[in-house]
Amino acid sequence: MHLSYCTNVHPAEDLDGIIGQLDTYALPIRRRLGSDVLGLGLWLAAPAASALAGDPTSRRKLRRELDVRGLEVVTLNGFPYEAFQAPVVKHAVYHPxxxxxxxxxxxxxxxxxxxxxxxxxxxxxxxxxxxxxxRTPWDSERAAAATRHLDDLARGLDRIAGETGRTIKVGFEPEPGCLVENTTQAAELLAKVDTRWLGVCLDLAHLACAWEKPAEALDRLRRAGIPVVKTQVSAALQADDPLAAEEVLRSYAEKRFLHQTRSAEGGSADDLDEALDLRLPGPWRIHYHVPLHAEPEAPLTSTVPVIREALYELLTAPGERCEHFDVETYTWGVLPESQRPKDEAGLADGIAAELAFARDLMAVNR
Structure with missing residues (x-):
């Protein structure tokens, strides 16, 4: 099993910046944890990924920089294309x-x-x-284009395996508001992909926001023959009585990221401020990745109980298991002021605490 933290919390988008953030964050985090090796779920913006893919010398340089710091990379976050820590991201993260x-x-x-x-x-x-x-717009022409590209992706991954001897798998990450929002839609819309190379990335905050039960969701994917190739260990925000918690909830409504909100009663909104204005019936789960180890301001809670259930199912299931677990709290910079790290050292402390929390959860369930 590989446990890592996702570097999309950092804004660096070129090779020099990426190497710089290793010293600013990754190395101090590893030392705080007392680990010989720290896993990184590396995020590369599209221009950096293209430059590295075309330059073996730069790839070797990055590998050396990782090795000398006791860092390993088994997974990349290929969801945000670029500018993920821009002042406003919202729907732009879904393009291209x-x-x-x-x-x-x-x-x-x-x-x-x-x-x-x-x-x-x-x-x-x-x-x-x-x-x-x-989810919109979507029609038969767009569906056909996506199918062609997924077929090309599988062929490309097969070719990379033949050239390098390394198996790389791609996991599609169900997320609220998207074409694939939950495991039911994943089982349907990914039914014909080549599962030697393609599967699901299961984000546990998104799973919670869909109000899915982990055991049922994982059984659904198993029956559909769709592997979980990566798990993002993330917690969503929960409001059992959102109207009573309105003042606190408004402190989480911010302009950078989209915070899709789902009610247990079936109501939905594409952002938190919209949900507050609609006064959806509660309880709510909100697509807002909150630190794993720290409770949000009362009366809000987090979906850590869903993480516990999901990790148990993932780590004790028979047959082939997911091996990659990535802590993905990218929202540290937009948390309410009282919970936001004050400086780089504070962010490193917070990420280290999250990783220790996740490590303990995984140890209990293995």
């Missing part, structure tokens, strides 16, 4: 989608880079990606 050639090229670039970065001991590498597209 799988109807567009740029998404295929970017994902194959990530796979080529990962083949040279991953340690020799890793069984496979993984790249997570968006769940095809935002």
């Amino acid at each position: 989608d799988w109807t567009e050639r740029e998404r295929l090229d970017y994902t194959l670039d990530c796979a080529r880079v990962l083949a040279d970065l991953m340690p020799d001991t890793a069984t496979y590498g993984s790249v997570s990606s968006l769940p095809l597209a935002w």
